[in-house]
Each structure stands twice: as structure tokens, then as C-alpha cells.
Amino acid sequence: MKVELEADKCVASGQCVLAAIDVFDQDDDGIAILLDERPAAEHLDDVKEAIAVCPAAAIRLVDR
Template identity: 60%
Template sequence: MNIEVDQGKCVGSGQCVLAADDVFDQRDDGLVDLLNASPPPERLTDVRHAAAVCPSAAIAVSE
């Protein structure tokens, strides 16, 4: 699994952090901060959920 974030699209809603706080965090300015671009396979469901609930589609997940 590979994760990419587009901070230019991020609106700082924090939904990604709620879904997978070991993979995503928020910087001081509220934008997404990717903590782990290649998390273990058992995190796939939560990471995909984070991408799905992102209101600005700032998260891309590929396998």
C-alpha cells in the first residue's frame, strides 16, 4: 500500500486523523501530515476509509 496526500487540496477537517491516527496527523496549520506512507496491510481498511471520508479528496491510496 502506498499513500499520497495533496496538502494543496486539504481543508483541515481532520477526518483522516479520526480514521487512522497512526498514519495521519494534522500540522499546526490544520493541514494533513502523513506519518507513514507505507503502513502495514492490516491498516488498509482504515486508510481507505480515511481517503473515502476526506471532503477534499486530498488522500490517494494505491496498492
């Protein structure tokens, strides 16, 4: 699985960072940054939580 982030859709809420701190961060403007596009299986539930709580629907998992 691969994580994709559409940073141009990000509204800087920071919910992804709170849900999956090992996978996401924020830049100085609060826009999400993807730290690991292929996170370890142990982080998959956190990534799914980040996807669920993202108010901009800017994160998705793809099967690649």
C-alpha cells in the first residue's frame, strides 16, 4: 500500500499529524507533509485514522 497526499487540498487542520505522527508532519504554514509514502504495517491503522479525520479528503491509500 502507498499513501498519497494532495497537499494543494490540505486545509492545515493537523488532524493527520495527530493520528499518524510517524507518517505526517506539517510545514511552517501548517500544510501536511508526507514523511513516509510506504509506512510499515504497524502504522496502517494510524494512516486509516488520518484518512478518516482529514476534513479536506486530501489523503488516500492506493494499492501499488
